[in-house]
Amino acid sequence: KMLLQTQDSNPDIQSGKVARYTGIVNCFSRVASEQGFWTLWRGNMANVIRYFPTQAFNFAFKDNFKRMFPKYDPKTEFWSFFAANVASGGMAGAASLCIVYPLDFARTRLAADVGKGADREFTGLWNCLSKTASRTGYGSLYQGFGVSVQGIIVYRGAYFGLYDSVKSVIFADEKNANIVLKFLVAQCVTAASGVISYPFDTVRRRMMMMAGRKGGDAVQYTGTIDCWRKVYQQEGVGGFFKTIL
Template identity: 55%
Template sequence: MSTQTKPKKDAKAFAADFLMGGVSAAVSKTAAAPIERIKLLLQNQDEMLKTGRLSHPYKGITDCFKRVIADEGIKPLWRGNTANVIRYFPTQALNFAFKDYFKAMFNFKKERDGYAKWFAGNIASGGAAGACSLLFVYSLDYARTRLANDAKGKNGGSRQFNGLIDVYKKTIATDGVAGLYRGFPLSAFGIIIYRGLYFGLYDSVKP
């Protein structure tokens, strides 16, 4: 009886932790969304100037905040946040699922294979899990960036995109599905290092 009850408790605990983690992430990402959008606007203003979506350069963080509020209002400071929040849940679920899969595939044991090989296996499984997860959610990150950089000038003019779904429709129509994965190789390289060390060190030092 106890052996049947424990998996149920573990599943409930995992579901509760997963849900609470999602809610916490949604709140924190939403709170930081205005800063994130300003950062993206400042990073991409050269390209926006070239395409005519920005009349003149931002003078800094404060100037960028002021101009966005003056030209677009308060609400657009959260433009692109929906995609950022949505991608958390599949990212976390896929990270753990893929990590367990690759860990089982490598199947290194500290006692049998030695510490170095076991530790390298933990890093490799974490990195592979991060790259595979990114493959599924990268398009959401791409859409968030496009929405955040879709500035509206003071003198009017329509936005390039009307929302998250519109980013997908227009990008696929002009560039195909591959257009949703611009910059993926570089992002994958970064996530392999980050997730490899994150999960690798976590699995190696936990009791």
């Protein structure tokens, strides 16, 4: 997924050293045959390390931020209730992102690191973080952080806001609600949140690919706004939604 999402910013693919991937099936088969089957899990350790603290911080922060807002009746004050849930969910997501972002950065760079053995740019998680920091400073580990915060606010805001709001309207008694209906509501909210925030995810991963680069020719995007503009101009709206399915 991340190989396809970032290949337009991958120097090895841009230079022709590695041929472009034409789709998800082509990507799966080529990665397995050219780089080895286990390469399909490259970067997953960083994701595993990142995942659990992210979820814990999200829910811990959400409850604390939620206390900052007045309690609204979802039946009579729906929009105020919805806005409070969106705000608290977004703030929780942004706060947790500040803590785990370097791991998310490493996950992306390792997954997009095409090649085998010595041809790869990084040998592992620590090598990715240390090598990038030594090239362009520790701040480069937060490359794309701004748009990531925007995206996480949109995603978490939509997720927590929509779910808390919808369940309050649909379920008169959530504890005794139909489990299948609860599952469907959760899945619909998750899917909707992902679609809404996906362009931010594409831009942030493209910006992550710029970390560690030096020189005008190597730096494809000068900033987040430049990335939004160039992706739209060169790839159209569809460029923001690559590999969404």
